[in-house]
Structures are given as C-alpha cells and as structure tokens.
Amino acid sequence: MSTIRSRLAAVCTGLALAVIGSPAHALERLVLRFPFLETSITLNLAESGSAEELIRSSPDLSDLLAATDGRLLELLQKVFQAPLPVETKQFLEGSTGQPLLEQALMAATDLVDLQGVEADTTGRMLTDALIRAEAKQQPNILGFLRELPGEEASIQLGRVIDAANRLKANQEKGVALAKAGPAASVTAALQAPLTPVWTRQELTVAVSHRPEAVSVLMLVPTGNANGRVVVISHGLWDDPESFEGWGEFLATHGYTVLMPDHPGSDGAQQRAMLAGDREPPGAEELRLRPLDVSALLDAVESGRLLSGRGLNTQSVAVVGHSWGGTTALQLVGAVPTVRKLSTRCADLRDPERNISWILQCSWLNGIAQAGVADSRVKAAVAVSPPLRLLFEQSSSKNLSTKVLLVSGTRDWVVPSGPEAIAPMRESGATKQGHRLVLAEGMNHFSLRSFRGETQPAVVGPLLLAWINEQLGLNEAFTFSGGGWGDPTVNLVDVSDRL
Template sequence: MGTTPTLAGGATLAADRLDVRLDGLSLPVDLNQLDAWSRDPKGSHSELGVWFELLNERSRNDLRSLLRAPLLPDRALAKQLLQSWTGRQLLEEVGELFAGGQPGSGVVLLTTLRELLQRPEPIRFVELLLAVPTPSLTLDLDGLLQLADLWRRQLEDQSLALRRLRDLPLRPREISDTRARLAAIQPTPRPTTLSLTVAHRAAPLELELWPTVTEREGAWVLLMPGLGGSSAQLSWLAQGLAARGWPVLVIEHPGSNERAVRQMLDGQRPPPGAETLPDRLADVEAVLAAERQGQIPRLGDSVVLMGHSMGGLSSLLSSGLRPVPGLAQRCERDLEVIPLINISRLLQCQLQEVPLPEPVREGSRTVAAVVSLNGFGSLLWPGHGLEQLKAPLLIVGGGLDLVTPPVSEQLGLFLQHPDLRSRLVMVEGGSHFSAVRIKEQDQALWRLGDGLVGMEPVRVQNLLLSLTSDFLTSLDGSIPMAPQRRSREGITAYVLDGRSARRWRSHISR
C-alpha cells in the first residue's frame, strides 16, 4: 500500500478516521477497518463489518467494488489532469467535501494524490484517504446532498425556461426539404487545403478553403472549431454555406484541436484550456491579414467571424471585445460551488490568468457579423459588456446544453447587444455537441445518449444551416430576420429578436 507521508523530524501523520457528516450528525469510521473490510469482507470481524452486513448484498458488493477499484486507472492521463488549471480547480473543490469545508483542505488532498501518482502501484479510494496527512477526515455528505439539490434545481429551472419559450407568440414556419434538394442539384463545392506561415507558430497554419461555385461579392466566413474540435467536424456547415454563396475558410488551431485531445488521452500533454486563446486569436489575425494582403485568395470585402463553443468565444474576442474588469471578483463569488451544468465558467475564470493580446484597432478590417454556436461569456461580459460590439450578432444555443446552458450563457449576452439585426436562436433538443459531426466510423460520442448529445445531430445541423444562412442573407437587405418558431425534420428552433428575448426572460423570472 506504500508508505505513510512523513513530516519534518520523522514524525508520521496520516488519516486513520473518517467522520461522515449527515443531517447534523457525525459517524466516525475507522479507515483501517474500512480498508481491511474492502480487502476481505468475510475475514473482517470489526464493528464496521457488522454494520455492512446489514446492507443488501448488491449494495455491499457495489461499495466494495468502489473501494477496491483503481481511483485513476490511466496514470498518465491523471498526471496531465493535475497539471491543468481546470482539473486542479475541480479536484480542489471536491477535496473541500472531505474536510468539512476547511480552507486549503482541497489543496492538501490534491497534493497527496499527486504524490501517490509517483508510485507504481494502483491508487484506490481508501488508500488515498489513508495517505492524507491529517489525523482525521470529514466526508461532508450534507454538502454533497446540497450540491445534488443545486444540480436538480438548475436542471428544473432550465426545463421551466424551455416550457416558457414554447409559450411565446412566435409565428410558426415549417421548412421542407425543397431547398436542400435544389442545393443538391447545384455543383458541390470542393475544399482546398492552404498552408500559411505565421510568426507565432513553428509550423505553418493549416486552413481549409471552401470556395463558392459562382462568383459573389460581399462577406466571407472565417469558421473556428471549439476546444478539441477540428475542421472536419464543421465541414457540413462550411460546405452548406459555400453552396449558398459564402466562401468559408476553416482554421485548424494546433494545441487546442482534436489532435491535442488525443495527446491528452494518451497522457502526453495536459488538457487544453483557456491558455490556448492567445494563439487562437493570433491565428485569426494572421489569416485576416493574409487575406487582406493577398497571401491567400481574396474572399470578400468583409468577414463573418463564426465559431462553435470556444470558437464562438474566439469570434467575440477577435471582433475587438475584451473581458470587463472585475473577473477575479466575479469568479470568486461564482465558483463557491462546483459548476455542475456550466463547465464553461471554469474556462472563463481561467482567463484571469491568461494575458490576452490587445485588440486590433478599428478600421483594419470590416466585421460583417459575429456568429456564436453554443457560445459563452456570462462572467466575461456582465451588465452591458457586449454593447461595444459594432456588428450584428447571432447566438445559437441548445435546450439540452449542460456545458453552456442557454439561459445563463446565451440569453443574458444577447440582451446586452443593441443591434436590431441581432438574433438569438434556441434549438429544442439541441445539445452542446449538436453542431459537431463525427465520422461514421467513429460514433462513440453519439452512443452517450440523447441526454448529452441531444436529438439526432444531422437533423439539428440541417436546421442550423438554414437558420445561419437566412441570418446572413438578412444582413444584405434592409429587413432583419423575422422572429419565428421554425421546424424541420421534427426539430424546432425559436428565433428571437430583442423584444421576444426580453419577454422570454420576464416569463422565466415570474
């Protein structure tokens, strides 16, 4: 089981008792007895073993499996998680539950786990508790139950918000497959790969260009995948927009793309996070400058900055926005509990440690619009932070999104933006991953179930394509996109302007 941590002077200090706190009561559990029972339930004659015999056989076996199973089976991946900012924040918060909320207790548990990972033998739950350098630990089940209750209430609030959304007086619009059939008759755009040498990266930046079949004057689209995403995952959107007349250039961001995630899973690097944003923003500026100067094909007289998740955040930052001062104070208040259904807030709070470049001066390029698919930024731009955005904005969210929930992450941002052409789209049954298309031979993501992935992604994507292209088309004319309830292939999306979005918020707060 390894050695016990040693203090200065040779004295040993380790936990031998776990106080389980529940409903105001504290039940002491001898960790050594717990460890002995988990190894040999039949041979354990302690009082603890007698209590466990009162459990039904299935519960008893489940408990023993939990205690004996390796806590972190993939040692290399575990080490990389401990090196990441997000991983440390989560583990420190969990650690607080094992010390009754004592300040710094999460750091102690994290340090102990890091030390145990240096040993060759597997780490099991009881062995971790036994190794913590403190006489006793407190498992705050009251805190766990409060956390579970908070999660339940957040899910209920999100469900209520969607019911209120259905009650809005929006004009229904049913979309048939006629447009898709007409598009299929047209020549299919074919992508070309471009390499762009950039000063901030050792290797050239890989770009995927989807040209239009016919010449068209106007805006072009710069498309950015989310954290851990790739150009292939958004090719459905790039191809569809190119077929409808908008040239699309997709950036593959090294260090925060699909390859970086595979390296993380292999234990070769920490999980990518907000620290990759400066390079992402530099990628965008290099591509815009190259297009403007003719280093790559000229694509139009203005650009639509479009992205999924962190790509949507990159789009907002590349438009010239920067976080409103006071992020550290907002994060200190917001991260008092683990953000179970809004993981994006961990990334937002990491930005307080990330030096972002100064925004590019206005006049160096024309931004026709910003499109953020499953985007976020509630902690970065509270109040009126998005008033500085000088271009129309399309924000798209999903009713089943537990990573960037629509009410807390998209509705508030949208209501800050005064442009009458801006629109908020909520897709019923859409999730954070609805915009991601995975190759047929790699469908593991979709096997996670509708609760995480949402409705069948291809059907959601067909609706997203028609909504996005209609929004871009509306910018060329004088009539903004009409608020509506749009349905296609059994998927419904709600298109809101400022007035209907404010009505939705007032219905939620009743």
C-alpha cells in the first residue's frame, strides 16, 4: 500500500511540476486518464473543501470507494494531505529560469494537457502557487493544486506507459549483447579483500577558474607506488566518496588517485540548491569540470600538491562516472557541438529520449567554450556518460587516446542503447581502438564502490587493466590480456559485435 501511495503522490507532484503559466483562475478539475482501461477519473477541485469532500464528490470514484471498503479513501486522503517539503519553495525560488529546471519541467509537461493557461517552463508560477498555498495555511499537495492556474488538467497516464516502453526499447540491445557473452574471465588474485597500503588525505586547492577552491580526496600508495596518477571525476550531485572503492583498488596497485569534488555539481551543491541557497548547475559547468581536473594536475606539476613524490604528470589517466564520464571524454579531445542539442531537445517523442537528455539539453548555452582537452591525459574510462546529443559521430577520430566506455544494461538514467551502443556503432569507434564493455544487470548507480567495502569494486580490475595498457605498463595486468572480469557480474566486451 505504501508503494501505491508513493506513486499516487508522485503523479500529483508531477502535475504540480508540469502545470505552470500566467495566473488566470484556480485549477478547477483534475482528470486522471487511463487509456488502457478506456476510462478517466475527474476530481472537482473547486467544489470541495477537505480532501475527503474532494474524493467523495467524484462520481467516478464512488464504485472504487465501495469496492475497497474505505481503504482507497484513506489512501487518497494521505496523498492529498501530504505536506510539501519545506525546501520546495526555496528550491524553486532559487532555480527559476535555470536551464536544468526548464528542461525538467518541459519533460514533465509531456504528461499533462492543461486548458485555460499558457505554458511557462521558468518555474515562476510554481513558486507563486506555493506562496499562496502557504499563506492560506494549506502547504500540502491539495492546497498546492488549488493554487495552480487553469481550468482543467489531464494527466495522461498512457504517456507514462509510453515512456516505460521507450526505456525498455533503449535497454534491449544492451541486454541482448551482454547475454550473448562471453563474459570476461576472472583473476582470482584480484578478488581478495584489499589490504590498505595507502594513505587517505583531503585537501583544498585554489584554482583560477572558480571563486571557490576545489576539494580533493587523495589516496597515496605507501609501498609499491608506480609514479602514475589517476583522476576520478564524480557525476551530477555525487561525491568522491561514492568512488573511493575504485580509488582503493587502483591505489593498491601503485596508482596515486586524485578525486576532485566538483563544487558546481556535487552533493553539497544539491543540498544548497534544495534549500534555495544556490541555483541548479548551469551550462558553464560543462567547461568548469574539466578545468577542475587540469587545475589539480597543474598543482601536482608545480609542486603545490604531493610535492617530492616524483609523479608523472605528462601521462595520466582520467576515470569518470555519469557527468564525470563526459568530463573524461572532453579531456581527451571530445568537443561538444550544438547541432543535435538544437534539433532533438524539443522533440518529446524522440524514440531515444531518456532521463539524461534533461541534463544534456541544459548544456546548450555552454557549448561554445566546452572544448577543453588536456594533452597530459593519456588514458580515459567513461562509465555511463551522457553523450548522445553532445558529440558528433566523427568525434571518436579526433580523440587523443583510446577510450573505454562502460555501461550497465539496466541503466535507466543513461540507457546503453542510445548513449553507448548507438554512438559506438555509428561512429565506427571500435576501428580506432575504442572499446565498449557492458555490465550485465547493472543500473546507473550500482557500479559505484564506497570506502572499505569487503569485496573489490566490480569494475576495479577492468579499470586497472585498461589504464595499465594505455599508459604503457605492458609488463603488468592489461585489458588485452583478459582476466578483468568479476565473479558476480558479467562484464562483456561487445566492441567487435556492434
């Protein structure tokens, strides 16, 4: 029952995020359309006071209320009376007009047909409705809905099904490729619990491209250091700690690992944004994130960071997850362009559309200065990167090094079909030596690995093998030599079958 309640609340909240425009008069009717049942339910917001009156006044609900012996009434009351988080108004006030919010709202409006009001994706109307609901002592979902403008809002639940089917289609190719195998073999010696042979340090580094310093988590090997550097870039609203398991595995094998906390798009930024203290990440972050990485390399090279350790800063590796994967691609020469962003972002029925397009489309205004390669990066791994709209097919030919792309077959944020398989296939990237490895059954977040986990990271041996080979440590464990698989998750190199 709690699952149903949360889904109903999500529908109502989705409506709240979608119904925006210039004030006309209060929303009168809320219609839920069920095309698969060939029916609809109408709730008359203007003709009732309490949530119970609203529900009982709907003739469409009378049979359902009787059939559920009052349980549906209790459920719907909880949904409509659910208080809105206190941070909601502050978040909207701080985010109005920002590209990321506008893209999210545009996607939400696809689920709603609104009569009697003009659409506006700035978020201003949402904020005004929240303020009015609070002033009337009704800071809940029902009070919020009543303060929205318009005559009738119809939630097209059939479009939710369309989106689910689109996601399924965007995952099917990856599922089939991974299932066909073969999975990479496993090296038993690499699956033993890690023995800490590194020191953990957290510092801040002043940078010229941001007003604030960049924090960096460093794992420095204490014994068998090989003098090489790996930088791990986190994704949107994430933190270095989510990838510390990756870093621990690499540090165990001699690499000095730097994990920057990108201040414009990390977890702290998200918390400040939800509190209304900061705007959502802007398009300029597409340029600033790679500069964070380059600034850390500059600090090591100049001796301001890790001085006296003899680190090779002219041949380093960058590993990134999600937006961090996009950052890694930029650093090896992938140059974002506007062509696909300007033509495909507005098409809400695009068969390849997925959640990551909300982020990608918000980057449109930052494309011009986002070509920020760093010649010191000689190895790159991009795990689940949003990239379909960002780079041209020819971009793989211009990269300064070979790239390993990793994608989970059940990734619902950045699905493997449009964001990994199609770009690799269409660009002929494998002919330049780039590779695609699919992680069977893994989603967008399950490949992360945290500090001190009992088992090594699923992709730990894979990262090590690729970096060793690309940095020329050919006497060591390499990607071409195999053995980088995992005993619990099938990792499949599908590059030659695209």
